[in-house]
Amino acid sequence: MDPDYFKSYDMCWGTLGTVRPFSNFYPERDAEEIQAALEKKDTLNLVRILTNRSNAQRQVIAKTFEELTKKDLEAALKKALSGDLESVLVELLMPPMQYEALRLQQAMAGLGTDEETLMEILSTRSGTQLKEISAAYKQLYKKDLEKEVKGETSGDFAKLVVALLNKENGFGVIQRDVESLAASLNGKKADATPWINILTSRDSDHLNKVFMGLELQSGQMVNELVEKRFSGDFRLGLKVLVQCIQNPDVYLAKRLTTVKPPLLQSIMVAHSEEDLLCIRAAYRKQTGTSLYTALQNQFKGDYLHALLAICRSED
Template sequence: MTETMCWGGLGSLRPFPVFQPEKDVADLEAALEQKDVSALVRILANRSNAQRQSLAQTYLSVTQQDLRARLKKVLNGGLEELMLGIMMTPEQFEAQRLRRAMEGLGTDEETLLEILCMKSPEQLSHIAAEYSKEYQRDLEKDLLSDTSGEFSLLLVALLKKKHVAGQVDQDVRVLCEELNNNKADVAPWIQILTMRDPDHLKSVLIHVEAERGQPVTADIEKRFGGIFSRDVRLGLQILVRSIEDPHRYLAQRIQTMKGPVMQGLIVSHSEEDLLAVRAVYKKETGRSLYTTIQDKFKGDIQQVLLAICRSED
């Protein structure tokens, strides 16, 4: 991720304009010694990810200590988790979100789908490599072992998605024919929705909706409505929503008001497209994401998220 990607684009978090790594490191060291959590938050939450990585390197060079390890000794609980999260590279952060979605009892299917649907093939390749490096595990194998059936096939196809050229009218015909067949078949949906570029797929879905006279998500609801099809139905519907309007999908996901979901999404998209998500969220709910964070979170966690969100809308 470049220093300029986040500003002039759709990211909310921009590089700190007068970035002085040596001064920041001195201030961080003083804050760590004094256990001044507010100062740590003020410095780190107001730097871009690339600047934080630079700070970690400079801190190591100056003090011969690992900044993340020092933060662990001073912070605790949810704030520790959030601050260590923003100190990760984007690939490390997404790898951690994927791992946590599959750890323990139960699987967080919606977080798996959010990441696999929203990230580009190149991003997913880097995330999978970081996952392997960090956890000594294979992401594809973990997805297969943690899920089953057609849902597993969808997740792996998303992980390996490509942008292969195709004809819009042909893809429309294939999907409409599948919907008209007596027996539901997820294969054409997976094949097409994970093998075309987003603009192509938006056009395909617009034409399918026009042909069928109802939203594609409604067709999927009916087509894969059985109790044993719950996961693949959810997966296809989220995939379609993320293609049709990715920022609306993310804004609606924030509306679940689940703390970990909101934090993960805000950090994940802070330097990519959070400005666009903020705009849709305000349009849909009538209140800003900034105000929502103020109401939902307290203390230093609130301050970190507000710094990332940046401003009122």
């Protein structure tokens, strides 16, 4: 990649995201440069600007662009670009909770449901964020997210995803929760209800202490207990939830090593302003290779430039 590519980047550091607010922000200038880049199909400048502004700044740019040109920026990008580059730049334009609503809709669209993506989003977002995502889903698709989720899932897995969608941290006693989970595993068929109730209504610090107590009592790791005692979609969902409670960065990094490019892109975009630095560190620890290098080995051209700009740097 051209070493001069990032010379104009002026970031203000201090969060766990890789994409930060641009400190020398002039939306009128950005809108004019984007207009010129679209006319010339100057993809490098489009990538430079849109990956080097926070999402809030991109919203201002989009509004300013529309005032300047009387055109919608998303539509203009779709007209000028195609393929993976179009996809990632359009996704960067979406407000974060609308973007997660889109990801949920895509996970439930067509034949079959992408259960793991459903669980990934529901397990890594707070109760407050999930309420915002539900509102965004209603606005975008004129449908109730909870009803859609119920229609696409069944059994204990449906109960789990609905409970996560409505999760609120409540009060629990560690030893009592340990005993409830242990007792649920004693019968011939494990009882899913305590796992749903407890794991969707306690904070992660509390639950990690519960897991430690359960492991001491059973002599087995929590993920081993889940693997042995549950089955089907519910087992998958519970495994994802347990991993996200224990360490969401490790789970997401593991996901990046196994997923197809569209899902890799969606995780990077969704977490670029929150915790992608942590995910990058976990990826390096798991694979022995930085995410930045892995991207260079897998992709090329303007799309690679965009992904590297979101990733930001080597580890």
